Amino acid sequence: MAVERVSIRRITAGEIDVFRSIRLEALRCEPASFASRFEDWQFLRDEEWRRRLNDPIFVAFCKSEPVGIMGFVRFRPRKMAHRAMLVSVYVRKSERGTGIAADLLDVVSDYARCLGILQLELAVSAENSAALGFYHRHGFIEVGRIPGGLLDGDRQIDDVIMVRRLDR
Template sequence: MAVKLVSIRQIVPDEIDVFRSIRLEALRCEPASFASRFEDWQFLSDEEWRQRLQDPVFVAFSSNEPVGIMRLVRLRPSKMAHRAKLVSVYVRKSERGKGIASSLLRAVSDHATRLGVLQIELAVNAENSAALRFYKRQGFIEVGRIPGGVLDAAREIDDVIMIRRL
């Protein structure tokens, strides 16, 4: 069996179709993993997609097809610009366990370091044990929780707040 090579790169604002396809797939396939719903994104205009690409978006490609994504949102106030949030994290189920998430995180972290970011932060659903284990393996530590941080079908689910110093 041939091994598919995976490449990772930051996409540019003109690649809204790539961004749209992998982001909507993530929201459709793993709805419990995100604060946003598929319906929040499905009817965005091209300009709204392009605006979201103002923050760095890294995509993993296998056979030129997007299979994973991570987005970095740097905090804007000057006294907080050393911090960034990791959002929109997703790897297609069939591609999990192949190191793609680790490679995406490495690319995002390297980019963040070049920008002068000293700390990456994230919020993860407390019920997403696979994601929690991944982030802990990658050096993130839990620094708090937001009780009922997400309301999903009338269920309140805690958000686990994690950070990693770069």
């Protein structure tokens, strides 16, 4: 059986339908994995989707279909511009374990390095053991926690803060 080729690229403001499709899928299929809710994004106007693409968003495609997403938001103050926050990380369940998440992280990291970013940061639910394991395997270290950083109904869930240096 041949392995299907996956391509990863930064999407542009003209590709809001691709962005909308994979982002809403992520929020619908993995609601516990994100601070945002599906309802927060469901009815955004096209202009808002385009604005959110001002920050780099990369999508993994299999047979021209989006199957994964990862982006980052660079910190704006000049003294913090060497840092960026990973956002919108998701790979479709049927594609997990294939290396797509690692490939997305490599592409995002390389792009960030080209912009002079020295450190990637993220916040992940303390209950998301798969994501925590992935980030640990890929060089992220835990630097702190925000107790009750997420509210899921009546449940308070800690946010784990992790960083990975890109200049080492």
